[in-house]
Amino acid sequence: MESLEQYLEAVGRHLRGARRDDIVAELRANLEAQLDDKQAELGRLLTAKEMEDWLKQLGAPLQMAARYQAQRYLIGPEMFPIYWLVMERALGWAAMIYAIVSLVLLATGTPNAQAVVDALVRLPGVLLWVAAWVTLIFALIEYGSARDPQKWQGLAEHAASLPKIDLAQRERARRHGKHKRTFAHAVAEAVFGFLFLVWLLLIPQNPWLMMGPGAALWKASPYALAPAWITFYWWVVAAHAVQLAWLCVELARGTWQKKHGLRHAAVKAIELIPLNVLLYAPGRALLVLRNPLRDGAQLGATLSGWNEGLHKAILVIAVLVAAQIVWTLVNQVWMRGRDGAQ
Amino acid sequence: MYLTAYTVCHTVCFVQYEETMTLTENLFENLRLELRRGCLTLAVLLQLREEHYGYTLRKALAARGMEIDENTLYPLLRRLEAQGLLTSEWREEDKRNKRFYRLSAEGAPVLELLLAEWQSLNTAIETIRQQGKGE
Known part of the structure; x- marks a missing residue:
C-alpha cells in the first residue's frame, strides 16, 4: 500500500493545475479497487515484489501523468x-x-x-x-x-x-490588389x-x-545629423512596432486572411508623422556641422544647400505618401459602393 | 531515489523490450495501436451506456475481449468527459469514493454516428477483402 501511495504521489507531482487532486483521487480509487481484486483472488496480500511488478506494469508515473495532459506537443x-x-x-x-x-x-x-x-x-x-x-x-x-x-x-x-x-474574380482582385493573405x-x-x-x-x-x-x-565627415533625426528614428521604430503588434493580434485572433484597405491607409498615415518631424525641423536643419566654429565659414553655404535639397526631397516623399493614402481611401469607398450595388 | 531508480529501470526495460522486437513485430505493433485507438473510444462509449467507474469499466471491457491499459483508459475517460460525451459524479461505494461515468445526452447521438461509421468501415473492408479473394 505504501508503494501505491508513493506511485500516486509521483503521478501527482507531474500533474499541473486544479485537476491534480481530482485525478489522483480517481486514480487511487481505481487502483485500490484493482489491488483489492488481485488480493482477493490470491487470498493474501501482495508481496513487495508483486506490488513492484504491478506498479511497473502501470507505467512510469511521468508517463501516466502525461496521458492526462491535453497537449503534449509544441x-x-x-x-x-x-x-x-x-x-x-x-x-x-x-x-x-x-x-x-x-x-x-x-x-x-x-x-x-x-x-x-x-x-x-x-x-x-x-x-x-x-x-x-x-x-x-x-x-x-x-x-x-x-x-x-x-x-x-x-x-x-x-x-x-x-x-x-x-478567374474573373481573381483578375479583379489582382487589379485592385485585393489578395487573400x-x-x-x-x-x-x-x-x-x-x-x-x-x-x-x-x-x-x-x-x-x-x-x-x-x-x-x-x-x-564634418557633417552630422540634426536632432530631428532622433525624433524621426523613434517614430519609425514606434510605427513599425505598432504594425508588428497589429499583425500579431491578427494572428492571435485568426484574422490574418483579411487584408484591410483601411488598415493600409492607417499605416501610411502613421508613416506621415515621422516625415512631418523632418519637414518641420527647426530652421529646416536636417544636417548640422560637427564643429560650426571651425567649419562654419567654409561649409555654411554647402550645408544650407544640402538642407534645402533634403527638405524638398522629404516634401516630395510626404506628398507621395499622402497621395497613396487618398488613393487607398478612394479605392475602398469605390469598392464598397460596387460591392453594395452587387 | 526509489522513484528515480524506478523510472530509469522502467525506461531501460521498456527500451530493451523494444529492441528485442523484430522490425516486423514493431511495425505490426505500431499499426495495431493505430487501428485500436479509435476503436477504444467506440468501445468505451458503448459500454458506458451503463454506469461504471474506471476499474469496473476496465473489467467489463476486458470480459468482452477489449483489454485496455490503465494508463490509456483512465485519461481517455477524462478526455471524453471534457468533450461532453460523458458525464460523471463522485459517489461512495464499498466505503470508497469513486467517480462514476455514463454516456451523456450529447454523447448518445455521437455514439450512433460513430457506430454507423464503424459499420460502414467494416462493410467496406469486408467488401475489399472478398474482392481480393475473388480475383
Whole structure:
C-alpha cells in the first residue's frame, strides 16, 4: 500500500493545475479497487515484489501523468508543414543577412583569419536564435489554436474544401490588389517584421548596418545629423512596432486572411508623422556641422544647400505618401459602393 | 531515489523490450495501436451506456475481449468527459469514493454516428477483402 501511495504521489507531482487532486483521487480509487481484486483472488496480500511488478506494469508515473495532459506537443501535425516552411525560409534569410553583415564587417575592419573564424563560430548561435523565435511564435499559435479551433479553421483547409477558382474574380482582385493573405505569408511577415525591428534598434550603435562602409566615411565627415533625426528614428521604430503588434493580434485572433484597405491607409498615415518631424525641423536643419566654429565659414553655404535639397526631397516623399493614402481611401469607398450595388 | 531508480529501470526495460522486437513485430505493433485507438473510444462509449467507474469499466471491457491499459483508459475517460460525451459524479461505494461515468445526452447521438461509421468501415473492408479473394 505504501508503494501505491508513493506511485500516486509521483503521478501527482507531474500533474499541473486544479485537476491534480481530482485525478489522483480517481486514480487511487481505481487502483485500490484493482489491488483489492488481485488480493482477493490470491487470498493474501501482495508481496513487495508483486506490488513492484504491478506498479511497473502501470507505467512510469511521468508517463501516466502525461496521458492526462491535453497537449503534449509544441507544434502539431497540422501546423508542422507551415512551421517547417517558415523555418527554412527564416534560417535561409538569417544566414544570408549574417553573411552580408559579416562580410561588411570584415571589409571595414582589419581582415584576418581570426575574424573569419569568429564570424563562422557565431553563425550557429544566430541561427539557433532565429529557430528559437520561429518555434516560439508557432508554439503560441498552436496553443491559441488548441484553445479556440474555430478561429484557426483556415489552417485545416484542404483541397476539397478550398473555394472554386473564379478567374474573373481573381483578375479583379489582382487589379485592385485585393489578395487573400495566406497564413504562411502572415507568419513570414511577423518573423521578418521582428527581424527588421531588431535591425532598426541596432542601427544607432552600429550605423554600418544601414550605411555599410559609408558609415566610416560619414563619421570622418564634418557633417552630422540634426536632432530631428532622433525624433524621426523613434517614430519609425514606434510605427513599425505598432504594425508588428497589429499583425500579431491578427494572428492571435485568426484574422490574418483579411487584408484591410483601411488598415493600409492607417499605416501610411502613421508613416506621415515621422516625415512631418523632418519637414518641420527647426530652421529646416536636417544636417548640422560637427564643429560650426571651425567649419562654419567654409561649409555654411554647402550645408544650407544640402538642407534645402533634403527638405524638398522629404516634401516630395510626404506628398507621395499622402497621395497613396487618398488613393487607398478612394479605392475602398469605390469598392464598397460596387460591392453594395452587387 | 526509489522513484528515480524506478523510472530509469522502467525506461531501460521498456527500451530493451523494444529492441528485442523484430522490425516486423514493431511495425505490426505500431499499426495495431493505430487501428485500436479509435476503436477504444467506440468501445468505451458503448459500454458506458451503463454506469461504471474506471476499474469496473476496465473489467467489463476486458470480459468482452477489449483489454485496455490503465494508463490509456483512465485519461481517455477524462478526455471524453471534457468533450461532453460523458458525464460523471463522485459517489461512495464499498466505503470508497469513486467517480462514476455514463454516456451523456450529447454523447448518445455521437455514439450512433460513430457506430454507423464503424459499420460502414467494416462493410467496406469486408467488401475489399472478398474482392481480393475473388480475383
